[in-house]
Amino acid sequence: MHDDRIVTEDRIARALRDRLLPAVHGPTEPLRVSAWDAPGEPVPFADALAADFVPARVGGRWGTPWGTTWFRFDATVPRDWAGRRVEALVDLGFDAATPGFQAEGLAFTLAGVPIKGVQPRTTHVPVDTAPGRPVSFLVEAAANPDVGGDWTFVPTGMGDTATAPPGPLYSLRRAELAVWNPTVWELVQDVRVMTGLMRQLDVREPRRHDLLRSLERMLDRLDPDDVIGTAPDARSELTAALGRPAHPSAHRIVAVGHAHIDSAWLWPVRETIRKVARTVANVLHLMHDDPGFVFACPQAQHYQWMKDHYPSIFAELRKRVEAGQFVPVGGMWVESDTNMPGGEALARQFVTGKRFFIEELGVDPEEVWLPDSFGYSAALPQLVKLAGSRWFLSQKLSWNEVDRMPHHTFRWEGIDGTRIFTHFPPVETYNAELSGAELAHASRTYAEHGRGSLSLVPFGWGDGGGGPTREMLAAAARTADLEGSPRVTVASPREFFEAAQAEYPDAPVWRGELYLEMHRGTYTSQARTKQGNRRSEHLLREAELWCTTAAVAGRADYPYDALERIWKVVLLNQFHDILPGSSIAWVHREAEQAYERVEAELAAIIETAQLALVEPGAGEVTFNASPYPRAGLAALGGGRPARAGERAVEVRADGDGYLLDNGTIRVRVDIRGLVTSIVDAASGREAVRRGGSANRLQVHRDSPNRWDAWDVDEHYLRTVVDLLDVDRIAVVDRGVSISRSFGDSAVSQRITLCAGGPGAAGRTLEFETVVDWYESEKFLKACFELDVHAEQYASETQFGHVVRPTHRNTSWDAAKFETCVHRWVHVGETGYGAALVNDSTYGQDVSRTSGADPTTTTQVRLSLLRSPRFPDPVTDHGRHTFRYALVAGAGIADAVAAGYAANLPLRSVAGRGDVEPIVRVHNPAIVVESVKLAEDRSGEVVLRLYEAYGGRAGGRVEVASPIVRAMETDLLEREVPATGLVASDRTGFAVSLRPFQVLTVRLGLLR
Template identity: 25%
Template sequence: MSNIMDKLKFVEEKADHYWAKRITSQLEYAIQLNKVLEHKYDEDLTDSLDFLSGEIAREGTITETAAKAAEKKLDLLSEDAKKYRMLCVAHAHMDMNWMWRWEETVTIVLNTFRTMLDLMEEYPQFKFSQSQASVYRIVEKYDPAMLEEIRKRIHEGRWEVTASTWVEHDKNMANGESMARHILYTKRTLSKLLDIDPDSLNLDFEPDTFGHSLNVPEILARGGVRYYYHCRGYDGYQLYRWKAPSRKSVIAYREPTWYMGAIEPSMAYYVPGFCSEHHMDTMLKVYGVGDHGGGPTRRDIERIMDMADWPVFPRMEFGTYGEYFALVEEISDQLPVVTGELNPIFTGCYTSQSRIKKGNAILQDKLNETEAFASAASLSVGAAYPTRQMEEAWEKVLFNQFHDILPGSCTADAREYAMGLYQQAAARTDTETSRALRSIVSHIDTSAWASKGIYHLFNPSLYARTELVEVTVWDWEGKKENIQFLDSDGKEVPYQLLSEQDIPYWGHHCFKTLISAHVPAMGYATYVLTEKKAEDVLPPFPVQPRVERRNSYTLENERLKVVFDSRTGAIVSMTDKANRHEIIDPNQPAGIFRLIEEEDSPGMTSWVVGNYRRVTNINEGGVKFTSLQNGEGLLRQSLSYTASFGESTLRVRIYLDRDSSRLGFEVECDFRELGNSEKGVPQLNFHMPVGYDCRAYRYDIPSGTIERDETDMDVPASSWAAAMPKDSGRKALTLIAGTKHGFRCVKNSISLSLIRASYDPDPYPEVGHHAFGFFASLPNITSNRELIEEAYNCSHPICVVSGRPHKGELLPRGSFMKIQEGGIAVQAIKMPEDSTDTNSLILRGFETEGRRTRVEMSFSRNVAKAYCVDINEKPVESELDVRISENHVSFG
């Protein structure tokens, strides 16, 4: 065979015109065919190559006559050659706002589609496939006449809609509910817009997505999506069944070459080997100019038509993904099974363009709360549910989850447009949340509290919460030293003033307080602000320093004792008081900020975290403490410091609440670091080593959790990472960072990538002011559910709505629904999309422990009927045993 390959190489060097390239391409294909046929045609191939070599020796080139003669010699291979087929599927990869502005994206879409429609007119056999609901929304808005032309081609079977998601989106930082909404809104929108069956949208086409989280097959299968096309994140099988932990699965095709490009003869060389390996006679070829749109060219189409007539070549046909996966279905029982996540790839994308990631995380949380509160308002007081308004807000967030926007591998123009969409979506969520809560408040009986400050506290969680809640008191004319807070039973509750002086605000004034509150699950509690009678107030003794004491940089409550270094602000001790376990190794100070210099990765700094070239402990340079509030009697203890690094400054506030197991960090950073090809990429990083041996690290991911071994590279998480101890009697230190996603867990430590000064494609992605927070927590690790709930509470603070005295039918304290028992996390509470009935409710959740569980929930009203639906809100048969008893529902 090596001799044949040497001869082929010699003749290919003389292939400088059509006929020469045609015969050498057929010879290359014939050689690959010969391999799978156990060298059946060795002599024939050698004879043809020797003939061409002789012609080259005589003529100095491969003449047309010689090429035709050699082709004739290969006629006996034609029958075997034509047993295989290459199905050519046309596609235009259109990046949403990658390196350009929104108006250019619109132009890309419309110009590409116009070209495709023109080519269909010119070539009756040509077919085209296009993903992403967003591009069809663009046509609807900017060129509705074109939409009618597209519908016509769809109904002819020549335009294939391959969208089951709003955009080709990120699969690691978009949460599980976002993934569900991609499917829900895409199928609903396109089925109506294009007059197609929503069940036909059964392919998730993700050619360029940067990695794929563990539960993607589960989410897709629950949404009626059967097939998955991807290119990145996995280098194993090319055709396989990808199975989630639940055993739900999809048929996956990993592109063996590339997901865009021109039609070239070389693509056929892979066909015999691929088909032989997979026991098929057809291989898929995706073609078309991409990134900036474009799609197939006339040259591509005419090459396919021409190659179809080559005698020693596979059958070349225009086709669709639907046709190809129908063939794969026939051999689906032979496909290898792949389990686990398909990660990582492009580790820088877990951190780059941090403002975009912050916007996405905040809006996902806001959407969750708005839908839950609006559902509660609808069920409890008959308020109208904002179905269409929520869909519009979701569309904006889903668009920004495109695989070059949310991952941050984009330009400043793309970021600015994304931030504008977030503001629009936030305006909608804030408005609808306020409307829902005020509609509930208007029905709460507060008539007993005339002339008092009334505050209604709302909890979006399905579990009751006891914690500190910040209450802002407006225009209080009494004496702050005489105030008291009472619960709805008249019992005084502890409070702490956060601001001694009133804060002026546009003609008003206010002060902030913390109160210790208990709020029922998915419900509300009412608290009253009043002023003690003068005769009940003892005069305070004057506060003057009598003894000088050294500052103790310690924060301590009933659960934790945290000691900080008085020079660096680093944590030198963190004690779990319940078990008397030390969490920190005193030889490795924790809770420190680091400036990391990454090695340069030319042309890919947004995408790739480079090797660490230099690591500088920012705290070690010394910090300036600006406040210290600790000691007995405080609901919240805190310390604050400032530090500097490079051209940048940090302002850090660390706090510990009464009876809390989590240490909070509030950070403001004026970031002025710039990356370049000489000094690489500066990164601001938070580092938390632990003083115990870790067996693994647990992370939250879309609709679940995952455990990974230690690895010296960034890996993705939705919001947290836990250092799981080998000693099962220990609690796991957990770093909860709701708006950050890049964690590096190695050598018994957790690091969090905060800001990266990548320099391409955006040279200045992070310059400016940043504000973010995170927690170092010691939650109960007996279940994933408790970890998930802890993180949920960190990102979903209790909402406060002021009230006034009036009568109402609702009690001052109430719960609309709650989880009584079971290992479940509920990720969405909403009303059905197609229903105006305020008596229906949809809950979407996931089992948290990896085993069968029995879940019981209770509601504020009796339940008439309960059943399972899929992501598209269609009733489905389920193995779950669903039982109803008055206002209780159990299933499992």
């Protein structure tokens, strides 16, 4: 019996491959082929239509890397094909095993109307013409190289046009008209579903043998010499087996059409625009044939591209949105990284994305759709709720290397206590094809059996693979109610979430960040991209603040259009393969150029607003965009002489090193350039671990197991070189400078002490580190060994901070050997702590160490640079500047203030007079994160505040202009019932905030 079963399965597989699939199309008629190679970047359709096409042939080579070839295909439909469905079949040289990572095409009518995409799993183009009539269409073929190759991640030059090799990549394999035989195609789908299900069933289950013998009888009825003629009789042998209903307790699956498309990754942004067009054209074509097909599409940016570049596609898309088939989800501008964007930027992902969906499509998505981002900030649940959304979906944590998430359906609780209903599809892919293996996997792994019975499966080829196919829809139809299979229903995400939440309202709670146990290197890779993001976020804060102040004062018009355009640039570059540094060189070069333009434009906007606020005349007016007064601390590296009440810094040689003293703290730097002591002058408390040091640069070998730019694997910790050799050390103003060389690289540092005086500024030691970096597979860290007994540490995240353990008691704790930080990290014990602030880095590790005494101390290390080989073999080669500072004796409040000061430099413009702050807050725990004019351009002022310390906070907010009305709103500036706004009058309003609460207040001011 065993051998007989194997023989029968082999017979089925061969019949499918050699008999049925070849008979789906036929007879055929060759297409005449001509071609034109577009010079340089892609061109509009009109340019291609007017070009000089030359004869081409099947088998001919085409397509230099990243080039575009336009093919024209012509034929006449044979008269004897009357009454039959005709399709054109075009194979550009595809590898069907890797849809989305190779050549792709978009077919157009001669009138320039997109028809559908041409990709490895969807090579057909519909032909809508009568027999005897001519057929003509164009295909814009993109010669995208497979940058990843076989995913061994050997360095490649394919990531940029400047380094890609010459010569064509592809051969045109097929170009012909063909009759599509629907009965044979349906039989193929029957066989695929039945064999897929059969292979998931145990050999002892009767159902498996029922399927096997039904397929065997089908083959007996199928005549290999007349497949088309005998297909109906062969299908009839499968009717009974396919008609047996699923078990009443079978797992239920909501299948949602989807095509995950990275806004940039192993291709540039310009190619993503075309990938989206090809995919959406395919989806719209399927919807024409199947009115029950539902497709979920996130990323408002992608819709904007269709509106701008493919208006006919966007017009049809809009109709399908109205019909409920094409479903906008996510509500964000792009599927952004959520670890590194700042608080206001993450809020603007929702504000900008949802505004587009509401204004352009009349839809307010309630599902946050982030299947592929690299872990999820604990600040996100509150922002999801404040954006008017209810549900969250991701799949990425199924990639965890060690710990498996215990739930697929749960309530996720953020740092402020907000909970949102969350689902992780147990199918564990966002590119499903609804195979028997995938459906069985979803049912087997679903963690909520006995409490819930419903999961979601996103199906469709992503990243330019074409999205869902007609074969996937056929699989869904056959598994709607099929014995041995989960029940599959094609429906919208909303329908899934409403049903799942109704079924499981008391789902368990998961508190805190959703930490991905891999891709930890993305906090550091491509430092210039990360610095550009950080700088742009803070420049936007300044621009909106001063432009609002000038507009309210009647001194200048608010630059709505410019700020909206710049925000969209910044938001796009926060996509989860751009900001994390995991894209090809081309992408990061364009991101860096975009940040340079953003910085120049915002600097001009800021200066224009500030000049409008001052009176002409001799003198200088200083502007502070930080929410805190600058008692002493300038921006990092800013440097200035001591002011009244402060003590200047004394620097002197001291034995085997140098002593920096400002009367508040004394700092010792040894001849190796290491900080070996930071002592509080009043209490004598030492901040540096005895026998340890701060500012020790360390280089690790960094060769990840799998994903170069993405991953830092724990074994890197076992190989480290301390950079102790000094080329030169010298005294400079307020400190010392050190120069070192190592490998093919060099580093210079300035260690300077701020002027002495009360407050955190007088206890701040600054570091400016300039690195000329030319390493490969190395990891550079800055290490601070601190004499602090810390059980946990606090890292700033959006609108607050997250607390993580310094120990490794459990596998969950041990997995967090590299974590994300924004502007500051704080370690402390009762009565004493230290903060390390930065102006541009995100990666860190914090651990417990043994001191010279039998006590436990804390080591904090900032991650500065990596040098992965793939996908950019020269990642971050060149010059980099990092600024960070250690605040000794710091509490959380000091860390918050110092973090803002490090990222918001004081600005001065020529003029005289005082500039009245537009808003003042009398409780330092309440931070004003954003001051802007309303998105609806009404001229009303919008303030975004939050509680920063992690406790209850009440206080009064005073406003410079008389208040006509004040109301609490959601992120989209729509009025909501008050939770934090207590009362208001003409001069201000009172607030009462819970820990880490974000509050948006909209003010009508008397002008």
